[in-house]
Amino acid sequence: MVDEDLLGKGYDPIALASVVRPKVSEIINGEEYRRYFRFRGGRWYGGIATGDVIGCNLRCGFCWAWYFRDDYTRGELLSPRDSWRRLYRIASKRRYKLVRLSGGEPTLTRDHVLKVAELARRAGMVFVLETNGILIGNDRSYARDLAELGNVFVRVSFKGVTPQEFFRLTGARPEFFELQFQALRNLISEGMEPGKEVIAAAMISFSDDEDIARFVLKLTEIDERLARVDWEVVFMYPHVKEVLRRSGLKPKRFVNPEKIPDEMV
């Protein structure tokens, strides 16, 4: 249920995607270029090359990428092939089998994402798409295009576990929370295997225990294999503390980065 007094407030993240897209992409010689902040390697997923894109259709008050997310003058505008080359260079040097797009919201530039994933497929690599899922939930054909590639793993990251919390964390209208569930339904309906090719993740730093339990129940109503959720909590790096201070959000659960063992960094 959505609180009546929240309805009608907040922004529309589909409309915001249309506003942000032209600021972070360009069609050059028929190809969709996307603005990137940086490329990096890392130990997530057991070792993965990552391209962090600029631009998002949400405005999460805990966003670790806030310092580059909306800065449309930073970074570089790259073709899918240029992006792939950078990912591949990192992956081959470090013997990774996975590449991903992360940072802001990769799905804003559909052709670009699909082409990078296709290049990864040709190289025999898995392409991990980290997304808030809103655009995939809004358009089933997007899910179809991703599923058809056969090498894509989609991690749909929920912003909170209820519509009210989604509104509080993102500022987007609460009814759009449902599109994150719809993204999972669309991907599964198009043939992606829950728990293996598509998973749910959720930011629970600000969530009540009971709401978390109800959220898992809702996921299992879609498919029992979605019960294994990738739980997210904020890492209290200085730039995250700063964005939390600005948004006024107070986490109930968080990780102190100073306590992470060296071998995990």
Ligand code: SF4
């Ligand atoms: S969806 Fe991700 S990138 Fe976008 S504002 Fe939220 S945390 Fe940041």
